[in-house]
Amino acid sequence: MSAVDTAVTQTPVRGLPLWDKFRRNVVWYSLVTLLSVLFMGPFVWALSSSLKTPAELYLFPPTLFPKSLQVGNYFRLLNELPFPLFTRNSVFLGIVNTASQTMSAAAVAYGFARFQFPGRNFLFVVLLSTMMLPPQVTIIPLFLMYKNLGWIDSYWPLTIPSFFGGGAFNIFLIRQFFLTLPRDLDDAAEIDGAGSWMIFWRILLPLSQPVLATCAIFAFLGSWNSFLEPLIFLNTPALFTLPLGLRYFSSLPELASEPREHLMMAASVLFSLPPIAIFFSMQRYFVQGVVMSGIKG
Numbered sequence: 001m002s003a004v005d006t007a008v009t010q011t012p013v014r015g016l017p018l019w020d021k022f023r024r025n026v027v028w029y030s031l032v033t034l035l036s037v038l039f040m041g042p043f044v045w046a047l048s049s050s051l052k053t054p055a056e057l058y059l060f061p062p063t064l065f066p067k068s069l070q071v072g073n074y075f076r077l078l079n080e081l082p083f084p085l086f087t088r089n090s091v092f093l094g095i096v097n098t099a100s101q102t103m104s105a106a107a108v109a110y111g112f113a114r115f116q117f118p119g120r121n122f123l124f125v126v127l128l129s130t131m132m133l134p135p136q137v138t139i140i141p142l143f144l145m146y147k148n149l150g151w152i153d154s155y156w157p158l159t160i161p162s163f164f165g166g167g168a169f170n171i172f173l174i175r176q177f178f179l180t181l182p183r184d185l186d187d188a189a190e191i192d193g194a195g196s197w198m199i200f201w202r203i204l205l206p207l208s209q210p211v212l213a214t215c216a217i218f219a220f221l222g223s224w225n226s227f228l229e230p231l232i233f234l235n236t237p238a239l240f241t242l243p244l245g246l247r248y249f250s251s252l253p254e255l256a257s258e259p260r261e262h263l264m265m266a267a268s269v270l271f272s273l274p275p276i277a278i279f280f281s282m283q284r285y286f287v288q289g290v291v292m293s294g295i296k297g
Contacts, residue, residue, distance in 0.1 A: 049261070051069045051070050052066040054261065077267055090224055101215070101219040103166070104165055105171045105174055106200075106215075108171045109173075109175035109178055110200050112171070113178035124175075127168050131168045139228065139232055143232055155239065157229065162219075167218075170219065174211050181208075185203055217279060217282055221275055225275075231244055246267050246268075
């Protein structure tokens with residue numbers, strides 16, 4: 001036996017045979033496809049129901065595809081409900097809260113990640129413990145406080161808190177990401193004469209785009225889907241956001257005698273399109289930010 005044959009026979013076979021890999025991939029892809037179908041089921045049903053007549057919604061057994069596409073449901077929704085107004089309110093709050101929460105959370109996380117001060121670890125534990133406190137517990141004290149300030153029926157209670165901290169989870173996520181960045185960057189910048197603010201603004205933030213995008217997605221979704229706070233703090237229909245506007249539309253007494261489920265399904269589909277578009281457009285940053293934030297504790 002030659003030296004080449006001996007080397008070939010003694011070389012271990014790495015990985016699975018081609019057929020075993022194929023079968024494993026088939027199993028995994030089949031499982032992922034099945035789960036995707038299950039998760040997409042409610043959205044597909046809402047989309048199908050939004051294109052049906054009211055009579056088709058109550059058929060038994062139910063049908064997935066409408067007999068004829070009722071695209072007019074969407075035009076009727078825009079005519080009977082001030083959907084553009086509610087959308088503009090939600091977009092305004094979403095932009096303000098996303099920018100303020102992301103930047104304030106980054107500033108607080110920078111303090112916890114880069115500065116040494118007495119009680120830092122204790123304060124960080126207290127900050128994380130606030131995530132275990134449900135918002136329903138604090139909603140009454142907040143309402144009384146905002147009432148004394150004269151902020152009820154305005155956007156102040158829905159925007160001002162975002163400028164102070166940005167939420168415990170966002171702070172934790174950004175702090176973990178900052179810890180993965182070497183301190184040599186800070187030391188080199190200090191040698192060049194940069195202060196703490198310059199290091200934060202010109203060095204750490206540009207390197208933290210993935211985690212900032214992740215926090216921005218969370219902040220926008222939280223503001224876009226918020227229902228309890230607008231319900232408590234807003235009274236004027238012209239200030240309603242989309243979740244509150246849809247609830248207001250479904251409870252109008254003049255429409256009580258008319259089926260509205262198909263219109264509500266159309267509104268739900270339109271309501272879900274911006275978060276879906278934002279998530280898929282920023283999916284790469286979202287995954288990268290979550291993964292890299294857990295590298296170093």
